[in-house]
Amino acid sequence: MSGLNEPYIPAHESPLELTTRVILVGIVLGILMTAANAYLGLYAGMTVSASIPAAVMSMIILRTMFKDVSILENNAVQTMASAGESLAAGVIFTVPALLVMNIWTEIQWMETLIIATLGGLLGTMFTIALRRLFIVEEALPYPEGVACREVLVAGEEGGDGALAILYALAIGGIYGLMVKGFEVTHHTVEGAVSFISTRLYAGMDLSIALLSVGYIVGIRIASFIFFGGVLGFGLLVPMYGLIYGWPDSKTLVDGFYIIWSTQVRYVGVGAMVVGGVYTLWSMRKTIITGLSKAFVKTDDDDGELLRTEQDIPMNRVFMVCGVLVVLTFFFYWWATESFVLALAGALFLAFVAFFFAAVAGYIAGVVGSSNSPVSGMTIATLLFTVGLVYIIGDVFLGMAKQDLMFATLLIAAIVASSAAIAGDVMQDLKTGHMLGATPKRQQVAEIIGVLTGAVVIGPVLSLLHEAFRISQTACQLNPLPNDPTCSNALFAPQAELIGAIVQGAFGGDLNIQMVVLGAAIAVALIRLQMPVMSVAIGIYLPLGLSVPIMTGGIISHILLRSAHLRVDGVLRKHPSEQAIEAAKEVESRGVLIGAGFIAGESIMGVFIAVLIVAKQDLAHEFGIQTMNNAMSLLFFAWFVGVFIWLATRALPKGGSLAGDAVMVVADAFRNMLDALQPKKR
Numbered sequence: 001m002s003g004l005n006e007p008y009i010p011a012h013e014s015p016l017e018l019t020t021r022v023i024l025v026g027i028v029l030g031i032l033m034t035a036a037n038a039y040l041g042l043y044a045g046m047t048v049s050a051s052i053p054a055a056v057m058s059m060i061i062l063r064t065m066f067k068d069v070s071i072l073e074n075n076a077v078q079t080m081a082s083a084g085e086s087l088a089a090g091v092i093f094t095v096p097a098l099l100v101m102n103i104w105t106e107i108q109w110m111e112t113l114i115i116a117t118l119g120g121l122l123g124t125m126f127t128i129a130l131r132r133l134f135i136v137e138e139a140l141p142y143p144e145g146v147a148c149r150e151v152l153v154a155g156e157e158g159g160d161g162a163l164a165i166l167y168a169l170a171i172g173g174i175y176g177l178m179v180k181g182f183e184v185t186h187h188t189v190e191g192a193v194s195f196i197s198t199r200l201y202a203g204m205d206l207s208i209a210l211l212s213v214g215y216i217v218g219i220r221i222a223s224f225i226f227f228g229g230v231l232g233f234g235l236l237v238p239m240y241g242l243i244y245g246w247p248d249s250k251t252l253v254d255g256f257y258i259i260w261s262t263q264v265r266y267v268g269v270g271a272m273v274v275g276g277v278y279t280l281w282s283m284r285k286t287i288i289t290g291l292s293k294a295f296v297k298t299d300d301d302d303g304e305l306l307r308t309e310q311d312i313p314m315n316r317v318f319m320v321c322g323v324l325v326v327l328t329f330f331f332y333w334w335a336t337e338s339f340v341l342a343l344a345g346a347l348f349l350a351f352v353a354f355f356f357a358a359v360a361g362y363i364a365g366v367v368g369s370s371n372s373p374v375s376g377m378t379i380a381t382l383l384f385t386v387g388l389v390y391i392i393g394d395v396f397l398g399m400a401k402q403d404l405m406f407a408t409l410l411i412a413a414i415v416a417s418s419a420a421i422a423g424d425v426m427q428d429l430k431t432g433h434m435l436g437a438t439p440k441r442q443q444v445a446e447i448i449g450v451l452t453g454a455v456v457i458g459p460v461l462s463l464l465h466e467a468f469r470i471s472q473t474a475c476q477l478n479p480l481p482n483d484p485t486c487s488n489a490l491f492a493p494q495a496e497l498i499g500a501i502v503q504g505a506f507g508g509d510l511n512i513q514m515v516v517l518g519a520a521i522a523v524a525l526i527r528l529q530m531p532v533m534s535v536a537i538g539i540y541l542p543l544g545l546s547v548p549i550m551t552g553g554i555i556s557h558i559l560l561r562s563a564h565l566r567v568d569g570v571l572r573k574h575p576s577e578q579a580i581e582a583a584k585e586v587e588s589r590g591v592l593i594g595a596g597f598i599a600g601e602s603i604m605g606v607f608i609a610v611l612i613v614a615k616q617d618l619a620h621e622f623g624i625q626t627m628n629n630a631m632s633l634l635f636f637a638w639f640v641g642v643f644i645w646l647a648t649r650a651l652p653k654g655g656s657l658a659g660d661a662v663m664v665v666a667d668a669f670r671n672m673l674d675a676l677q678p679k680k681r
Contacts, residue, residue: 007436011306015070026080030452034084036602042490053595054081083449090420093494094413099474100499107462116454119417126357127425145430165596172600183619185632192252198242203544206636209601212594214552222553228538229546266511268540270518275532356419361426378416467609562660566652589650
């Protein structure tokens with residue numbers, strides 16, 4: 001990563017940047033990435049950064065069609081695409097909660113568009129105001145922004161990363177079409193048996209997108225998610241069934257899901273609430289530092305700024321922020337029919353949205369946007385919003401319970417969208433800063449990307465809800481005729497969590513005992529210095545979804561340690577610099593392939609939803625019979641093998657993967673035994 005202190009394109013040069021072709025390609029990729037991330041987030045409760053896959057796909061598309069493409073054009077495209085993807089993350093955490101609480105029975109396009117537009121633009125504008133401070137003066141690292149810069153430079157200078165992600169995109173799409181479209185295999189393989197007055201469960205969701213998520217997050221986070229799944233499905237559900245008895249159900253597996261959905265998932269709710277608040281508390285010094293710097297006035301140069309330092313004028317930025325706050329007030333007034341509550345909500349939003357934009361932007365600069373606690377910030381916002389709405393709406397205005405819940409979600413949704421976009425915007429601006437992009441042009445690209453995502457997200461959510469139903473709770477309230485058991489419903493864990501918190505806060509049926517148990521487990525995890533949110537998500541999701549994530553994490557660990565082994569000859573606790581560089585090559589290749597698999601399967605999932613809504617049943621029309629569980633596992637294993645084969649192309653030559661895997665697993669087992677040994681004093 002040499003030469004990162006100087007822009008790749010000097011300030012005195014002016015290559016093509018925000019051109020018509022860039023805008024068109026950026027809008028198309030933005031639509032695809034928004035749809036894919038919305039599907040993945042609702043399916044598994046996680047989203048992944050789209051910057052790197054968008055950058056690679058941009059290079060493929062533009063260079064296939066044109067010869068005179070500049071690196072800054074590719075950067076502008078990935079900026080637009082990733083903006084829509086990040087906005088989707090904020091919206092899917094909150095808006096579907098209105099379905100969970102039965103306030104909406106279907107996604108309202110207009111309200112969703114307004115929420116996404118106001119939240120996305122507020123987050124973008126506040127972040128633009130902080131760009132010079134965090135990126136130029138503080139020079140925060142922004143690891144994902146640096147990684148995206150490396151991908152763009154590698155593509156400019158030649159490489160086969162673009163070809164790898166193209167293969168992965170196609171393979172992911174084919175897999176999604178076969179499993180979800182033609183239903184060649186089961187999408188989940190699971191079973192349960194009776195054992196000493198209780199039951200044991202084993203299951204796995206056959207998703208290469210989740211496998212790829214596990215590879216990208218790494219074995220540490222993947223193992224904690226899996227631990228949460230084992231704790232919930234493998235321990236708490238059987239214990240509850242043993243103590244209180246198992247419900248009447250058609251199969252043993254159904255009994256597991258009944259107890260999980262009515263009892264154990266609330267343990268995940270309690271753990272996520274405590275984890276979210278604790279995450280913000282543990283970062284309080286970072287947050288205070290970021291906010292204090294955000295309010296410090298900096299002296300701008302009196303002379304003409306270089307091209308690479310020209311932002312959208314700050315007077316225009318703050319004017320737009322003021323207009324957005326006023327528009328938010330009118331939106332709240334129209335939606336809640338309360339002038340006082342709308343005024344309080346808009347003023348609250350103006351302060352809190354800037355607060356979390358600064359927090360998210362600063363934290364993303366330190367630990368990366370993927371590690372930024374957006375869920376924690378959303379929960380904290382929700383708790384403050386509940387207090388505001390309760391005092392004004394209930395105590396002073398005496399509003400109905402349903403109106404109070406609706407008002408709370410409207411305010412929290414815009415703030416969550418603002419926080420979700422802020423970290424991504426700053427990562428993109430960091431990439432542009434290192435490449436030598438013109439900030440104001442990249443900021444315009446961000447705005448276009450946000451507007452694209454805002455327009456797309458409502459129809460995508462509506463499509464997914466009509467095809468599958470968003471969340472188990474919403475499905476049970478309004479089941480599909482062709483899926484009365486809600487077996488195909490998307491899980492939407494964050495939306496379920498937020499719905500449960502709001503309903504409980506305003507006198508709903510929140511399972512307090514299980515929430516308290518989850519809070520106690522979270523406190524224990526904090527004492528053990530474990531990542532609470534990862535474990536909590538594992539508890540909240542069915543175990544089957546955690547298994548492919550864990551599998552991807554194991555594959556990642558084996559391949560990275562295999563690179564260390566092949567360079568150093570032995571597995572050291574502290575590998576050499578050459579071994580670390582070799583592992584980075586393998587990791588980068590795997591991340592590209594994983595991103596392609598995720599995008600391919602997720603986009604195909606949205607396409608299948610279109611077919612379902614259009615009443616097109618591919619399996620029925622082609623007379624395809626679904627394979628049994630054993631063949632379904634073999635089919636999935638073949639695609640896992642393809643993933644591994646593509647990722648191992650970056651391994652140093654020499655040795656065999658099977659032999660490396662045995663040595664890596666043996667080394668991991670020894671390290672685990674050493675960690676369990678009592679420490680000598």
